[in-house]
Amino acid sequence: xxxxxxxxxAGLLGLASLIDPGRLSGLVDSAAGVPPxxxxxxxxxxKEVRAGYTLKPDYINLENGYYCIxxxxxxxxxxxxxxxxxxxxxxxxxxxxxxxxxxxAAKLAALAGCPAGELIITRNTTESLDMIIGGLDWKQGDxxxxxxxxxxxxxxxxxxxxxRYGVVNKIISVPINPVSDDEIINLYAGAITEKTxxxxxxxxxNITGQILPVRKICDMAHSRGVQVMVDGxxxxxxxxxTIPELDCDYYGSSLHKWxxxxxxxxxxxxxxxxxxxxxxxxxxxxxxxxxxxxxxHTGTHPVYTDLTVSEALDYYNMxxxxxxxxxxxxxxxxxxxxxxxxxxxxxxxxxxPARSCAIANVGVKGLKPGELGDILLKKYRIHSAPIDGANxxxxxxxxxxxxxxxxxxxxxxxxxxxx
Numbered sequence: 001x002x003x004x005x006x007x008x009x010a011g012l013l014g015l016a017s018l019i020d021p022g023r024l025s026g027l028v029d030s031a032a033g034v035p036p037x038x039x040x041x042x043x044x045x046x047k048e049v050r051a052g053y054t055l056k057p058d059y060i061n062l063e064n065g066y067y068c069i070x071x072x073x074x075x076x077x078x079x080x081x082x083x084x085x086x087x088x089x090x091x092x093x094x095x096x097x098x099x100x101x102x103x104x105a106a107k108l109a110a111l112a113g114c115p116a117g118e119l120i121i122t123r124n125t126t127e128s129l130d131m132i133i134g135g136l137d138w139k140q141g142d143x144x145x146x147x148x149x150x151x152x153x154x155x156x157x158x159x160x161x162x163x164r165y166g167v168v169n170k171i172i173s174v175p176i177n178p179v180s181d182d183e184i185i186n187l188y189a190g191a192i193t194e195k196t197x198x199x200x201x202x203x204x205x206n207i208t209g210q211i212l213p214v215r216k217i218c219d220m221a222h223s224r225g226v227q228v229m230v231d232g233x234x235x236x237x238x239x240x241x242t243i244p245e246l247d248c249d250y251y252g253s254s255l256h257k258w259x260x261x262x263x264x265x266x267x268x269x270x271x272x273x274x275x276x277x278x279x280x281x282x283x284x285x286x287x288x289x290x291x292x293x294x295x296x297h298t299g300t301h302p303v304y305t306d307l308t309v310s311e312a313l314d315y316y317n318m319x320x321x322x323x324x325x326x327x328x329x330x331x332x333x334x335x336x337x338x339x340x341x342x343x344x345x346x347x348x349x350x351x352x353p354a355r356s357c358a359i360a361n362v363g364v365k366g367l368k369p370g371e372l373g374d375i376l377l378k379k380y381r382i383h384s385a386p387i388d389g390a391n392x393x394x395x396x397x398x399x400x401x402x403x404x405x406x407x408x409x410x411x412x413x414x415x416x417x418x419x
Contacts, residue, residue, distance in 0.1 A: 024319065040329070040330035041330055046327060049319070049401055060407045062384050062399055062407075064257075064399065065396055065398040067256055068256070069260070069400075071315055077307075078311070082304045101306045104121060108309060112236070112242060112243045114269055119268070120296040121267060121306055123301070124254045126153040130154065130281070132250045132278060133161060133229075134160070134279075134281065137277065137279075138166075139166075140165060141167075142165070142168070142195060143169075144169050144170070144199070145170045146172075147174045147201070148173050149390045151202075172191050173391055189220050189221075192224055196224075196226045199226050199228045200228075200230075203230050203235040203246075204234040204235045206233060207387045208360075209359025209396075210350055210356060211356060211357065218246060218247045222247070227274070228249050230246065230251045234359065235258075237259030238258035238358065239357045240325055249270075251269040252267065253266060254266045262305045263305070265309065275294070282299065331408060332357065332359070335408040336362070348392050361397070362394050362415065369386035369388040369393055376411075381410075
């Protein structure tokens with residue numbers, strides 16, 4: 001698509017009009033014949049997508065890994081749901097609350113490619129995976145394998161079951177630049193013994209953005225009789241996959257990250273035959289041990305967040321999963337490719353495009369991560385996430401679909417000037 005043709009079709013939409021889902025649909029239709037890999041670098045298209053967000057002008061937000069803000073049309077959907085539930089009050093809660101939540105879970109299961117009866121909506125990845133860690137029937141001397149780069153909340157839960165049940169936690173360290181998948185697989189394999197009960201792995205390591213070879217690790221672990229729990233906090237809605245193709249046993253993710261559902265929304269997937277093995281976090285009235293709803297009781301909660309899953313999925317599907325993935329990968333390589341070979345720069349993310357997507361981590365020699373983060377924010381108005389631990393020392397840089405290359409140019413110029 002050339003500049004003139006695109007502006008003629010997309011420019012009619014108006015840069016401030018993408019609150020209306022029909023406007024986004026028109027934008028996408030105007031680019032229907034453009035391959036996603038080509039569209040990834042078309043700044044005219046992505047400028048129109050950016051117009052569908054309300055962005056705070058005080059800083060450049062390159063910390064979307066914690067929480068991806070909602071596009072305006074999803075935010076408007078959330079507000080409508082809040083008004084409806086406030087209007088109906090306990091009538092809504094006592095009539096269709098659970099039916100609607102189940103319907104939203106079914107929509108998410110369709111995206112995940114799994115049966116609806118294996119997936120529930122939780123509040124976040126921590127709740128999902130801590131339910132598995134705390135809900136397994138541990139015996140003294142049982143072993144669990146994990147990495148020091150795993151998320152602290154889950155590592156803390158493993159420490160808790162170690163203290164409570166006498167579980168032995170074996171911790172490996174994932175290399176930042178593995179020479180092959182086998183290097184990673186062998187690290188996990190080397191920690192497994194006949195006492196190993198559960199192996200936890202990240203789908204995407206949150207502090208570096210490295211994507212792990214999940215299926216290969218699962219195949220290895222299953223060949224040795226070990227179950228695998230996957231932390232997919234940063235994967236779902238970020239890049240394309242289905243849960244069944246991973247062949248893991250448990251999978252958790254946070255929807256308020258890359259799917260841009262409002263804060264406080266996640267998923268837990270449990271392979272059907274494993275549901276009865278887990279004690280729920282909070283006791284439920286459901287008595288069927290094979291019904292995953294037995295694990296889904298949380299008491300009264302903000303149900304409008306559940307309902308907004310529908311708008312978030314509509315936006316994600318309308319924009320297009322492949323278009324989104326290609327753009328995110330393009331943005332990351334746009335800036336890392338310009339600084340990776342500078343002598344004062346340390347990139348804590350693999351260069352291989354298949355091993356990362358939007359997230360990358362950068363360090364500057366002679367600067368602590370906190371110092372680098374302060375410079376980026378105070379001097380260049382760039383909001384990032386300093387990371388200093390687990391063999392990773394740098395700032396996590398996480399663009400989103402609304403991020404412009406002009407903003408990334410500011411980052412590149414900032415890093416270049418720190419030599």
